[in-house]
Amino acid sequence: MSRLIFVNLPVADLPAARAFYEAIGFTNNPTFTDETAACMVLSDVIHVMLLTHDKFAQFTPKRIADAHETSEVLICISAGSREEVDAITDKAIAAGGREPREKQDYGFMYGRSFEDPDGHVWEPMWMDLQAAQAAMQGEPAIA
Template identity: 60%
Template sequence: MPQQIYINLPVKDLARARAFYSALGFTLNPQFSNDDAICMVVSDTIHLMLLTEPFFAGFTGKPIADATKTTEVLLCLSRDSRAAVDELVAKARAAGGAVPRPPQDYGFMYGHGFEDPDGHIWELSFMDMSAAPPH
C-alpha cells in the first residue's frame, strides 16, 4: 500500500469548508467524517482533514494560528499543466477563495495559488522538467 498523507487544517465553519473544497473537485470520504471533522479526498494518496477549531485544539497544546493573519503552513499541489493550475485557481476564486498574488513563471516551473475562506494558502505548480536547469 502506498504511503498516504493526511493534511489536518482547523476551520471555523465545517459546512463552508466542505462546500469550498467540494467546488474544487475534492470528494468527501464519509468513513473519516462526522460533526467535528470531514475528510476530503484530493488524490489516492492525499487526504485533507478539515477539523473544527475546538476539535483541532484537542490534538495540540499550542494555540491555533489565525491563518488570515499569520502563516501557519504553505501547502503545494502539483498539476499536470499550466492550464490545470489556472483551472483550480479559478475554481477556488469562484467558490469564495482569494488569490493572494499573481501567477509566477520561473521558466521551468509555473506557480499560482489561492487562499481558502479560513486563510490557508495553497500553492499550485506545474514543472516542465525538460526546461529545468541542470543540478
C-alpha cells in the same frame, strides 16, 4: 507500500469549508466525516482533514493560528499542466477563496496560489522537469 498524507486544517465553519473544497474538486469520504470533521480526498494518497477548532485543539496543546494573519504552512500541489493550475485556482476564487499574490511564471515552472476561506494557502504548480533540470545546470531548455 504507498504512504498516505493527511493534512489537518482547522476551520471556523465546517459546512462552508467542505463546500469550498468540493467546489475545487475534492471529494468527501463519509467514513471519516461527522459534525466535527470532514475528510476531503484530493488523490489516492492525499487527504485533507477539515477540523472544527474544538476538534483540532484535541490534537495539539498550541494555540490555533489565524491563517488570515499568520503564515502557518504553504501547501504545494503539483498539476499536470499550466491549464490545470489555472483551473483549480480559478475554481477556488469562484468558490470564495482569494489569490494572495500574482502568478509565478519561470518558463519551465508555473504556479499560482489561493487561500481557502480560513486563510490556508495552497500553491498549485506545474513544472517541466527536463527544462528545470537543464536550467539548474545552466543548459538551454529543450522545447
